[in-house]
Amino acid sequence: xxxxxxxxxxxxAPAAISATGLHVALGRTKVLHGLDFTVEPGRIAGxxxxxxxxxxxxxxxxxxxxxxxxxxxxxxxxxxxxxxxxRDVGYVTQxxxxxxxxxxxxxxxxxxxxxxxxxxxxxxxxxAVGLQGFARQKAADLSGGQFSRVSLACALVAHPKLLVxxxxxxxxxxxxxxxxxxxxxxxxxxxxxxxVSSHVMEEASHCSSLLLLRExxxxxxxxxxxxxxxxxxxxxxxxxLTIIKAAERGQQESQxxxx
Amino acid sequence: xxxxxxxxxTTRVLDQLRHDHRSVALILVVPALLLTAVYxxxxxxxxxxxxxxxxxxxxxxxxAIFPFVVMFLVTSITMLRERTSGTLERLLTTPIHKADLLFxxxxxxxxxxxxxxxxxxxxxxxxxxxxxxxxxxLVVLIxxxxxxLGVALGLLCSAFARTEFQAVQxxxxxxxxxxLLCGLFVAREHMNQALDNISGVLPLTxxxxxxxxxxxxxxxxxxxxxxxxxxxxxxxxxxxxxSLTLRRQTR
Numbered sequence: 001x002x003x004x005x006x007x008x009x010x011x012x013a014p015a016a017i018s019a020t021g022l023h024v025a026l027g028r029t030k031v032l033h034g035l036d037f038t039v040e041p042g043r044i045a046g047x048x049x050x051x052x053x054x055x056x057x058x059x060x061x062x063x064x065x066x067x068x069x070x071x072x073x074x075x076x077x078x079x080x081x082x083x084x085x086x087r088d089v090g091y092v093t094q095x096x097x098x099x100x101x102x103x104x105x106x107x108x109x110x111x112x113x114x115x116x117x118x119x120x121x122x123x124x125x126x127x128a129v130g131l132q133g134f135a136r137q138k139a140a141d142l143s144g145g146q147f148s149r150v151s152l153a154c155a156l157v158a159h160p161k162l163l164v165x166x167x168x169x170x171x172x173x174x175x176x177x178x179x180x181x182x183x184x185x186x187x188x189x190x191x192x193x194x195x196v197s198s199h200v201m202e203e204a205s206h207c208s209s210l211l212l213l214r215e216x217x218x219x220x221x222x223x224x225x226x227x228x229x230x231x232x233x234x235x236x237x238x239x240x241l242t243i244i245k246a247a248e249r250g251q252q253e254s255q256x257x258x259x
Numbered sequence: 260x261x262x263x264x265x266x267x268x269t270t271r272v273l274d275q276l277r278h279d280h281r282s283v284a285l286i287l288v289v290p291a292l293l294l295t296a297v298y299x300x301x302x303x304x305x306x307x308x309x310x311x312x313x314x315x316x317x318x319x320x321x322x323a324i325f326p327f328v329v330m331f332l333v334t335s336i337t338m339l340r341e342r343t344s345g346t347l348e349r350l351l352t353t354p355i356h357k358a359d360l361l362f363x364x365x366x367x368x369x370x371x372x373x374x375x376x377x378x379x380x381x382x383x384x385x386x387x388x389x390x391x392x393x394x395x396x397l398v399v400l401i402x403x404x405x406x407x408l409g410v411a412l413g414l415l416c417s418a419f420a421r422t423e424f425q426a427v428q429x430x431x432x433x434x435x436x437x438x439l440l441c442g443l444f445v446a447r448e449h450m451n452q453a454l455d456n457i458s459g460v461l462p463l464t465x466x467x468x469x470x471x472x473x474x475x476x477x478x479x480x481x482x483x484x485x486x487x488x489x490x491x492x493x494x495x496x497x498x499x500x501x502s503l504t505l506r507r508q509t510r
Contacts (some may be wrong), residue, residue: 065509066509067509083354086353087354091349093348102278114267114353138278
């Protein structure tokens with residue numbers, strides 16, 4: 001299926017995301033130490049790594065809200081954060097960035113207004129996250145999982161070409177999580193690129209490409225099948241742990257060798 | 260600038276306020292109540308024949324000061340919430356222009372300020388027979404310009420506050436000096452040179468001056484329009500400064 005998608009795309013289509021030598025420092029703390037990777041359009045790229053590994057900082061650099069110290073990030077053929085990209089890139093932060101004192105519908109309508117969304121677009125985005133029964137409720141009165149879905153709806157309403165999602169499934173029950181991943185797959189099939197961070201390894205299997213991040217370094221970019229093979233386990237969590245531990249051992253050995 | 264995005268922002272801010280009945284009630288009713296208190300404070304003053312009542316002087320100035328103070332507070336807290344909740348950062352990843360956001364805010368709170376000063380001016384005029392020569396419509400106009408000034412300063416100050424507690428602390432810094440020096444307590448000609456000079460560059464002074472012009476003349480005077488223009492320019496200047504505090508990128 002992925003092959004037909006690749007052939008259908010125009011031959012000169014730029015990579016959805018392409019990073020070269022990406023360094024980011026927050027104040028004096030160096031968070032990302034030179035990342036190189038590309039994400040092809042129409043794919044779901046999973047960004048995996050322990051907490052504190054730089055996932056959010058990387059996503060912020062891709063969206064263009066984080067200044068990069070060195071290297072470059074190109075999104076849809078343009079430097080990350082350039083003005084025309086604001087129409088095409090959607091960003092859902094880890095904590096839901098919506099107005100708690102507005103109704104679900106008012107939230108989605110407001111963010112939709114920045115993208116000339118119609119009333120039908122608003123209704124569609126709300127239905128897409130399964131909140132059609134709550135459209136007129138105040139966002140703050142919803143449960144935690146529902147609240148974070150309002151945030152997702154506010155991004156979907158813009159029909160972005162690249163959707164960056166920071167831990168979108170945290171606090172969701174298994175049924176909803178499965179529904180959301182189906183939704184993401186459908187979006188990818190329609191040509192949207194998704195960059196999704198997660199620390200739930202079972203979700204990695206939904207992605208077509210995985211970026212394994214650890215302490216600001218890219219350990220590997222591989223497919224779920226390759227992760228299972230390299231980690232020596234069908235259980236992706238165990239496979240990931242094996243790779244992380246191998247990297248840690250390698251680092252300790254090099255420290256021992258250098259001291 | 261994009262009118263659609265500006266108006267969407269105005270609608271959104273008013274919608275947020277609409278859900279907060281208590282704040283709306285406080286905005287609309289408190290100035291009228293305080294004005295009532297001022298009226299009864301001076302109720303028994305003995306006046307030489309022909310002298311203006313203190314209420315006509317102080318009450319009139321308060322009509323312009325209330326919207327300034329209230330809108331400064333409301334705006335700085337609202338904008339701070341926007342910054343800390345992540346909605347501001349999210350908005351700045353969309354095609355919205357900073358000016359759309361700021362003018363959207365300014366418009367929403369100006370509408371509230373206009374309603375507020377209509378209530379307060381009506382109470383002063385019809386219940387307490389506020390005695391001025393000029394039109395009360397001009398009083399409302401100056402009050403609204405003052406409110407927009409409060410909005411602009413609130414938007415700017417919210418950038419320098421990390422918490423709502425800090426935001427409130429900006430009131431004694433930004434608002435109180437202007438009230439002390441605007442000519443409400445001591446007329447500018449009785450101030451020492453240093454204070455008079457400071458007073459001369461504070462925006463609220465221009466609105467007090469404009470109100471005196473309205474009180475003393477049945478038609479709008481050139482001085483009044485000049486004061487209003489200066490206020491308008493200050494508002495635009497502060498809004499531009501505020502827009503510089505909205506960053507699309509963090510370092």
